Amino acid sequence: MTGAYAEGAAGPRKTEASGPLLAATGLRVTFPGRRGGPEVRAVDGVELAIGTGEIVALVGESGCGKSTLARALLGLLTPSAGSVAFAGEPLAYRARALRAYRRRVQLVLQDPSGSLNPRHTVYDAVAEGLRVHGVPGGRDERTAVARALARAGLRPPERFFGRYPHELSGGQRQRVVIAGALVLEPELIVADEPVASLDASVRGEILALLLRLRDELGLAALVVTHDLGLAWNIADRVAVMYLGRIVETGTVEEVLSAPRHPYTRALLSVLPGGGAEPVVLTGEPPDPARVPDGCRFHVRCPVLASGEAERAGVADACRTRDPAVLPAHGRDAACHWAAAAGREPDGRDGG
Numbered sequence: 034m035t036g037a038y039a040e041g042a043a044g045p046r047k048t049e050a051s052g053p054l055l056a057a058t059g060l061r062v063t064f065p066g067r068r069g070g071p072e073v074r075a076v077d078g079v080e081l082a083i084g085t086g087e088i089v090a091l092v093g094e095s096g097c098g099k100s101t102l103a104r105a106l107l108g109l110l111t112p113s114a115g116s117v118a119f120a121g122e123p124l125a126y127r128a129r130a131l132r133a134y135r136r137r138v139q140l141v142l143q144d145p146s147g148s149l150n151p152r153h154t155v156y157d158a159v160a161e162g163l164r165v166h167g168v169p170g171g172r173d174e175r176t177a178v179a180r181a182l183a184r185a186g187l188r189p190p191e192r193f194f195g196r197y198p199h200e201l202s203g204g205q206r207q208r209v210v211i212a213g214a215l216v217l218e219p220e221l222i223v224a225d226e227p228v229a230s231l232d233a234s235v236r237g238e239i240l241a242l243l244l245r246l247r248d249e250l251g252l253a254a255l256v257v258t259h260d261l262g263l264a265w266n267i268a269d270r271v272a273v274m275y276l277g278r279i280v281e282t283g284t285v286e287e288v289l290s291a292p293r294h295p296y297t298r299a300l301l302s303v304l305p306g307g308g309a310e311p312v313v314l315t316g317e318p319p320d321p322a323r324v325p326d327g328c329r330f331h332v333r334c335p336v337l338a339s340g341e342a343e344r345a346g347v348a349d350a351c352r353t354r355d356p357a358v359l360p361a362h363g364r365d366a367a368c369h370w371a372a373a374a375g376r377e378p379d380g381r382d383g384g
Contacts, residue, residue, distance in 0.1 A: 052121055055253070060112050062098075062102070075277055078115075080358055083254075086251040086252070088269050089270045090256045090270070103140075106255065139222050141210055141211055145198075145206035153198075187208050204235035204239065220253060221252070222252065256268065264285060281368075294330075326352065328356055328367070331351040
């Protein structure tokens, strides 16, 4: 059955549909402006695809639209334009269809303390989804809960059944949240800053768990994060988001070893041990209700400010022409300067 985990499965599973497991096409999410002002373009034209058993990191500054995009992909928001498809089937925004979809796609939130009801035991927290959707595979509830907790690394699972969130460490609470997602045997999880609230010593354990779930169960994941270091450690592909749009995409090695977009370079420059001179971006990201003309990054772009874009003959284009929306696959950057400079996918200047 599509969506069920096979015993002893290894490596990515195949879906019945060809193509990506989850795909967004021309996705836009807008909100009404304040006091009759211009609408807020929170997600402003996004193409994104996630394959079976693939981990994609969606990275960018706070307020760039990452969480709004994730909510739209989960069906928690209805897009203003564009579409979301799962296993080749367009997502329908009817209650019954969304209920079936959310069994196959689960959310893992950032703060386990806020995600767990302090009055519910671990058993009840994990069993909550089963009581809404039913127990998959014809198993009984207790067996399904124990199975999910064990997969999340809480063993023996029965030891945790009667505990409350305040009796657990931060890492254990996050594992309970992950178990609550796994109990329905989804095909994809959306993890929104899954380790941001954890101590550094625990983060590696949770990232290793996500990788193990991918390898053993073929579980796909969209990991929403502002941390490029996390993306390097866990992702197969990276999508860099700025002001509602993906501005660079490719494999993790391509994007993080040889970034093409000035925004990606700036984000990477401040990583500890990166070796590059830190790039300090001027000002705050523009208001998504007033997206600048031209390249939406040009008002903060160090390449334009330094005169490099002028020397490459693209300064006017940067200020007046919006780069095209990037395709869901492949290696690309929404940057006039990178295109004009003939920057190859390995980061070298072309001839």
